Amino acid sequence: MKERLEELRNEALEKVEKAENIKELQDVRVSYLGKKGPITEVLRGMGKLPAEERPVIGQLANDVRESIARAIEDKQTELEKEALEQRLREETIDVTLPGRPNQVGGPHLLTKLIQEIEDLFIGMGFEVAEGPEVETDYYNFEALNLPKGHPARDMQDSFYITEEILMRTHTSPVQARTMEKHEGKGPVKIICPGKVYRRDTDDATHSHQFTQIEGLFVDKNVRMSDLKGVLNTFAKKMFGEDREIRLRPSFFPFTEPSVEMDISCKICRGEGCSVCKGTGWIEILGAGMVHPNVLRMAGFDPDVYNGFAFGMGPERIAMLKYGIDDIRHFYINDVRFLKQFHQA
Numbered sequence: 347m348k349e350r351l352e353e354l355r356n357e358a359l360e361k362v363e364k365a366e367n368i369k370e371l372q373d374v375r376v377s378y379l380g381k382k383g384p385i386t387e388v389l390r391g392m393g394k395l396p397a398e399e400r401p402v403i404g405q406l407a408n409d410v411r412e413s414i415a416r417a418i419e420d421k422q423t424e425l426e427k428e429a430l431e432q433r434l435r436e437e438t439i440d441v442t443l444p445g446r447p448n449q450v451g452g453p454h455l456l457t458k459l460i461q462e463i464e465d466l467f468i469g470m471g472f473e474v475a476e477g478p479e480v481e482t483d484y485y486n487f488e489a490l491n492l493p494k495g496h497p498a499r500d501m502q503d504s505f506y507i508t509e510e511i512l513m514r515t516h517t518s519p520v521q522a523r524t525m526e527k528h529e530g531k532g533p534v535k536i537i538c539p540g541k542v543y544r545r546d547t548d549d550a551t552h553s554h555q556f557t558q559i560e561g562l563f564v565d566k567n568v569r570m571s572d573l574k575g576v577l578n579t580f581a582k583k584m585f586g587e588d589r590e591i592r593l594r595p596s597f598f599p600f601t602e603p604s605v606e607m608d609i610s611c612k613i614c615r616g617e618g619c620s621v622c623k624g625t626g627w628i629e630i631l632g633a634g635m636v637h638p639n640v641l642r643m644a645g646f647d648p649d650v651y652n653g654f655a656f657g658m659g660p661e662r663i664a665m666l667k668y669g670i671d672d673i674r675h676f677y678i679n680d681v682r683f684l685k686q687f688h689q690a
């Protein structure tokens with residue numbers, strides 16, 4: 347029995363030594379030290395031994411068990427250490443590798459241009475005013491001298507939500523709302539930037555949703571030449587000192603007289619080219635002297651007060667300033683287009 351125990355010890359120690367991973371080591375533990383293992387078997391047969399041999403064999407069996415258990419424990423520590431070292435080797439971070447740079451975004455070109463235009467007008471004493479994009483028929487049309495059924499409503503095909511509520515078709519309703527708040531007392535000197543909506547078919551120069559900036563100055567003795575002076579200063583600061591402006595007669599129901607403002611073409615310097623369609627001029631905004639009906643409806647006395655108003659489309663201004671050939675570029679959100687203007 348003694349020999350059998352020694353044999354088992356050597357056998358087990360050899361297997362422990364050869365174990366290549368924790369799983370194999372567990373198998374050795376179960377097969378030699380488990381309840382159904384050969385050492386337990388030997389101990390069960392001890393009853394047949396003479397009484398004086400029993401303590402010796404018992405002692406030896408415990409000794410064999412302990413030495414196998416210790417060997418398993420040592421081997422386990424060794425295998426765990428090896429596994430850890432291998433993981434550390436595999437997961438080493440090479441701190442000399444260049445990092446991946448974060449993509450840094452920037453404000454949209456239109457946002458920046460609108461801020462630039464705001465700054466220009468703030469410099470001329472205007473304040474920024476805002477109004478709702480979902481507007482009533484009254485402020486979008488009626489308060490601007492466009493009663494129901496007026497043919498000029500067709501100039502701005504609208505998205506109606508109900509009979510009386512629509513997506514605003516221009517930023518002009520903010521004029522009426524702001525004048526009302528002033529309760530008949532001037533001066534009112536505001537610009538109103540914001541989104542507007544029209545049932546226009548999208549093409550290179552039209553979008554169904556676009557932005558506008560409205561301007562309004564109401565006070566005593568405001569003249570058409572004041573309008574021209576303000577627009578001239580704006581055009582030169584926006585497009586360069588060498589650009590000229592001209593005002594052409596036009597029609598808007600909310601201004602009388604009404605004009606459209608053209609700026610001299612940058613490409614041909616007035617000679618005529620394909621961009622300005624051979625005229626030497628490019629239209630950038632609508633303007634005029636506020637119609638007496640509009641002043642009256644907003645609570646101002648047209649015999650005391652008068653004023654000018656204008657409305658421009660920042661998309662068209664950005665297209666002229668940066669030579670962008672299609673308005674849809676602003677809304678497709680292709681980063682290759684947008685990031686060209688991060689430094690603009």
Ligand code: FA5
Pocket residue numbers: 502515516517518544546551552553554555556558560561598601629630631632633634655656657658659660661662673
């Ligand atoms: C108006 O919207 C007037 N409310 C402007 C105005 C204000 C005139 C105050 C007088 C006094 P108009 O429909 O022309 O006018 O539009 C003004 C500008 O918006 C145009 O010059 C153009 O730059 C831009 N615009 C008009 N329709 C579109 C469109 N579908 N897509 C992009 N820009 C547009």
